[in-house]
Amino acid sequence: AIYFKGNWDNQFNKTQTMERPFKVSKNEEKPVQMMFKKSTFQMTYIGEIFTKILVLPYVGKELNMIIMLPDENMDLRTVEKELTYEKFAEWTRTDMLDEEEVEVFLPRFKLAEDYDMKNVLCSLGITDAFEPAKADFSGMSSGKDLYLSRVVHKAFVEVNEEGTEAAAATAAIMMLRCARIVPRFCA
Numbered sequence: 001a002i003y004f005k006g007n008w009d010n011q012f013n014k015t016q017t018m019e020r021p022f023k024v025s026k027n028e029e030k031p032v033q034m035m036f037k038k039s040t041f042q043m044t045y046i047g048e049i050f051t052k053i054l055v056l057p058y059v060g061k062e063l064n065m066i067i068m069l070p071d072e073n074m075d076l077r078t079v080e081k082e083l084t085y086e087k088f089a090e091w092t093r094t095d096m097l098d099e100e101e102v103e104v105f106l107p108r109f110k111l112a113e114d115y116d117m118k119n120v121l122c123s124l125g126i127t128d129a130f131e132p133a134k135a136d137f138s139g140m141s142s143g144k145d146l147y148l149s150r151v152v153h154k155a156f157v158e159v160n161e162e163g164t165e166a167a168a169a170t171a172a173i174m175m176l177r178c179a180r181i182v183p184r185f186c187a
Contacts, residue, residue, distance in 0.1 A: 001170075006058035007163035012037045012106070014161045022107050023072070035110045035161055041104065042097035046093040049082050050074040053091055054104065058163060064091055065164060067106070110158040117170070137174070149175040 012035040021033035034056035042055040050071040055064045070079050090096065118130060128134040155168040 001168065003167045005163070005165045008161075009057040009061055010034050010037065010039050011163070012161035017108060017161060020105065026072075026075075030122055034077060035106045035108050037104045037106075039103065040099055040102070041102045042094075043100055043102055044091065044097050048090050049079050049155075051079055053097075054102065055092070056104070056106075065159075106159070108160050112156040112158070113154070115153040115155075117153050118148075121151060132175075145176050146174050149173050 016036040016038075017033055019031050021029040022032040024030050024035065044053050045051070046053060051074065052069045052071075054067045054069070056067065057064045068079065070076060070084075120132065128136070129148045132145075132147045136144075137146040138144065140146070150173040152173070153168070153170045153172065155166075157164065157166040
């Protein structure tokens, strides 16, 4: 499991949060609760992918939320294809960022997802652990009848006027193999 809670170094004022349109795609907008803050932040523009980068620091300024916002005419898939760790590290270097006054509009949101990991793990070759006859968890238990029935991953993130809270956890559900029923043949 992992957990993070960080408060913005410069919090958004709740009274300035209001319903505004959020572009879901080129042709679709949805009303969302949009936070607003006018302040000095680190920011840059990456011309090769027509994208703005904004750095929102958390208290202590050791951690940041980095937001990439493509221009309206730029396809998000194109930005995703161009994005590599090396390029991201270069684009967000301190000497690449300018301190400037910015009007920041950021949606307040909460996302939560559950993932059943069994198919993913099986596609990676981890199949025996799910089969009662083949599973071997002898390193964890003296019993020989344990096997995995499910592996579930849950994650959530919430971004609001105060900051960000995020958590993720994975659970493996183990089952006890039932004793084999011996068939009976009586003539």
